[in-house]
Structures are given as C-alpha cells and as structure tokens.
Amino acid sequence: MPVDEARTSSLDAKAAAKDDSQDPVYLKIRDFVYQACGIYHSEEKMYLLVSACRRRMEMLGPSVSTGRDYFQSLSTPAKKDQETRELLNEITIGETCLFRSQPQLNALHNVILPELVTERGKISLKKLRVWSAGCSTGEEPYTLAMFLMEEKEKLLKDWVFEVQATDLNDRSVEIARAGVYGDYALRNTPDLYKRKYFTPVDGGRLKVRDEVKARITFSRLNLNDDTRMLFMKGMDLIFCCNVLIYFDVTSKKRVVQHFYANLLPNGCFFLGQAESLFQVNDQFRLVHLPGTTVYRKSAPNAAAGAEGKP
Amino acid sequence: MSTTLRDGLRKRVERLRTLPSSPAVLKPLLELLRLPSDRIDLKRVVELVSYDKTIAAQCLRIANSALYSRAQETESVRAAIVSLGIQRVEDILLTCCLQKFSSGSKWAGDPGVFWRHSLGCAAVAQELAERIGYENPDKAYLAGLLHDLGILVNSLAYPDEYGGVLATASEKGVPLQEQEQQDLGFTHCESGHILAGLWKLPPAVNQVIEMHHNPAKMSEQSPLVTLVHLADILCRLRGLGHGYDEWRSVDLAADPAWGRLAATCPRLEKMDLARFTMDLDAFVPRVQALVESVFSPKVEHSEVALNH
Helix, strand or coil: CCHHHHHHHHHHHHHHHHHHCCCHHHHHHHHHHHHHHCECCCHHHHHHHHHHHHHHHHHHCCCCCCHHHHHHHHHCHHHHHHHHHHHHHHHHCCCCCCCCCHHHHHHHHHHHHHHHHHHHHCCCCCEEEEEEECCCCCHHHHHHHHHHHHHHCCCCCCCEEEEEEEECCHHHHHHHHHCEECCCCCCCCCHHHHHHHEEECHHHCEEECHHHHCCEEEEECCCCCHHHHHCCCCEEEEEECCCHHHCCHHHHHHHHHHHHHHEEEEEEEEECCCECCCCCCCCCEEEEECCEEEEECCCHHHHHHHHHCC | CCHHHHHHHHHHHHHHHCCCCCCCCHHHHHHHHHCCHHHCCHHHHHHHHHHCHHHHHHHHHHHHCHHHCCCCCCCCHHHHHHHHCHHHHHHHHHHHHHHHHHCCCCCCCCHHHHHHHHHHHHHHHHHHHHHHCCCCHHHHHHHHHHCCHHHHHHHHHCHHHHHHHHHHHHHHCCCHHHHHHHHHCCCHHHHHHHHHHHCCCCHHHHHHHHHCCCHHHCCCCCHHHHHHHHHHHHHHHCCCCCCCCCCCCECHHHCHHHHHHHHHCCHHHHCCHHHHHHHHCCHHHHHHHHHHHHHCCCCCHHHCCCCC
C-alpha cells in the first residue's frame, strides 16, 4: 500500500475502530487471540485489533458483517486455523520497520549491555552473539547491527559481535540481504543512522552500507527444525518478535525451550511488545525495565539455588 | 539517621504543618465518613461536599474522569458521590487537602509529576488488589495515594536542596530514595512518616508511607505494604514514575515482597504478570488526564452546577 494511502486509511480506521472497541464481542476475540497466539491487545491497543478484524470482515464479504459473525468464523472448527492466521497477518501488517521498539534499545543501552560488560569483564570474554529469529525482510537485524556498531564506539570498545539473522521464507531472506528500504520502513530511523549507515539509491530509497551487512549472517531456518536449532548455541541476546504468534502451543513451547537452551546464562530473550510467554515457559524470568519487559535466563548460581530447594 | 538530623527534620516538618489551612468542611466530613457505612447519611455528605465549591468541583471532575468513567456524564454532586462511592469521596477529600497544602507554596520539582505518580500508584494498587483478591482494594487505593507523602514533605520543607536531589537522581537514572539518602541523609519514607504521625493518619497507611521501600525489613508482615511496594515499582517502570526512567532491571517475582504477598493472596502466583503490565499502559493517559483536569491551576468555581 502506498504510504499516503496507508496513513489516511489508518486514521479513518482508527476513529471507527475506537467506537467499536467497547463491543464485548471484540473483548472475546481479544481473549481468543491471546489464548491461541500469545499476542495481547490492552485497552490502548484494542483499536488495532478491531481494525484488523474489520479488514478481514470486508475481505470475507457480506455474510460476515458484524463482530459477532466474525467471532463465529474464528470459532468454527473448519475455518478456525486458516482464519486465525489471516487475522494475525492483518494484526502484524505494516508493523515491520527499522528501530521499531525504542524501549528495547534503551533497555539494552542503559541496563542490559552495561551489566553484561561488567559481568564478562571478569572472564575477559569480549564477544557478543545476537540472533534475530524470524528476521523477515531484515529490518530487525540491521537495526541491531547498527545499534551495536554505535555501542562499539564507547561501551563495547574492544568487543566483537555478530548478528545471526534467520527466517523460514527464502524470499524474505533475499530481500533482507539486499537491504534496500523506503520511507515507510525508515520512518523511525534517526537521521544520524540514515547518514552514517545507508547510501541513497534510485527512487529515494536507502541502501544499507556493506560494513553493516558484514556484521550479519543471513540464512534460512525453520524454527521447528530441532536439529538445526541445536546448532544455534552460545547466544547472548535472542530477538523473536511477532513470530511465535503463528505457532500452536505445543511447538511454541518446544521452540522457546530451544531458545532457552541456546542462551548463555543471564542471556535475554526479546519478544514483540504485545507478546507474552504466559503458560508457554516458566524457566525464563520476566524482567521489567523502563517501558518494556524482557525474558531472562537465570545465572548458574541463581538457578542452582532454585533447583537446590527440596 | 543521626539524632541531630532527625530533630532538624522534625522541626522542619512541624513548621510545614502550620502552613496550610485545610478546608473548613474537611473535619466534619471526615468524621461523618468514619461512621460505619450503614450509618452514613448520604444527604448530609452531599450537603457538606456542596458547601465547599472546590471540593464539589473536584468530586465532579474525578467522577467524570476516564479513570472512573461511567456511561453517563455525572452533573450533580449527589450523583457523583453515589457513583464514586463513599470511600472514594474520602480519598478525594484527602487529595483536596493535600493539594491545598501544596498549592501556593514553593515546590522543588514538578507537582504534576508528584500527583501523577500518587494517583497512578493508587489506581494500580487498587487494580492489583482486585486481581489478586486482596480483601480491601479501597484501602489499597488510599495507601497508594498517600505512600509518597514524604516527597511532598521534602519538596516543601527542603525546597532548595531537594531540587538538586531530583535533578541528580533523574540524570543518573537511579531510584529517588537512594539519592535522598546520599544527599540528605534520610529518605521520603522517614519524612513522610513524621508528617503522617502529626496528621494522625491511620496506622496502616503510615506504615505504608514508612516501609514501602523496605517491606523486607518489617518484623510483621503487612500485605498492604508489599502490595503498594509492588504497585509503586510497576508505576515507576511503566511511565507513571517520578518523571524520569530508572535504569535498572527488576525481577518482581524474585522480590521477597512478592512471596510475602502471595502467602496472603495466593492468586498472585498464578497472575499473568505480562498481561497485567500491558494493561497498565492504559492507566498512563487516564491518570494524566485526571491530573490535568483536577490539578490544573485555574479551577473555575463557577463551572459547577450545584443541582443536588
């Protein structure tokens, strides 16, 4: 969708969706989506869910005209899985952009990386491994690589870091490798980063510079592939935003278990801002930071303490 | 804290106490509200509230704010009191009293930030209390509202020094009480405790004021203190803090207060904390709107129609 069109229609949709977000049937849909997928719409975000439902209702035609009808389509066993997937696509559409979650980057900059540097300083292992799992068209790994290159100028001075970026979809990985983005994907990118880490290409778009690309290894990976997952060991930070929402509970539990195993002690697991691991995993500690939360693997001594209890 | 320091602090707080004049109707109103609920005469409450136009205006504003939003706009004081409930009216009276106490005096820092945190913590403590089945959510609201009374004391009793404390804490991104301890030698817990004693606030509330940063140090467990302690941390990490970000990570479930509260309210252990945290984001704009409407400098008395 062209940018201007997306903006106007999103403003209209927002106003209309706000009126509907009090309708109890949408609260039912909200709870269903949270139960089934682990993505939660708080009161402030309800209009996003309602407008996603409305777009689906439009596509489904006149037989599905009210929220109640639509809840029916989500509950009918024959259509349920397919429709849930379609709805999730609508919920997450257009969300992807560079520098999507500033609170996560602030938490890294102000708390998590300083802690890591202090802790690692003791054993002089100055290597940082980051994994963007489900990297889609590359916005997240590039953000992380550029962010860490900035950190390398001060806090991470003599550190090395690498970013693993994986996705199931071959085409997404190809687009990610190319690293060319338009205004919409760059809407949150600070000017400093645009100047420093991009070069202009035709059509007013910007291309990620080679020195950024050199920090990232792109590859295709299926998170359900247990064998491949075993080889992703030794991670400090894992990002998996709006990916697990597409998994059923059983495979979600298995994938998160792999993430847990692949993290180093004190390593951090980042989900999308509206996602939660409630009833998916109870090994990770939910940790609060200003404006965001992170799932953390316990340090070995803390874990031993907890396990040591009768 | 040394004896000299304690005496000095006490003197300053006592001097403060003489500053404000509380609304004339406050005393009879509070006496009326302290009666057992079946003996409260609603008509008399409405009369007393309507008598003070500032209080009447604030009751209406609060009843109509998004935080307590009702389907229909409340226009009469009586309807406002009925819809808010007697307990909430008492909270509003205390808020009014505190606001009178602080307006017109020299403040270190921004009073709006103080009110946002106090009202935010009140709302979050009440919400948490309801979710985990704590026996008295209204009490949690009141305790949340007053827990940082000492910040008000410090802002007014130490207007010169306290501005510097706030600025340094904000610049370093450290919890306020740590910077207070370092710069002043005491924290808002101690100064608030002194004023709460002079004001003869209920002992349970005074305990929250004194201990909300150190629930582990209490000899006897108090679910109310631990509850406000957790609500306070959540507020400070979720946009309703002291006007700046505290750069630290907090594992709430590993906090000793969490375990203590769970011993009284077992539903806490099963609570979906991630979802609760996301729900809190809706409080930020609502509390902000309430603070702006209630504590905006120009409270127009004439705007209230006293059609009770």
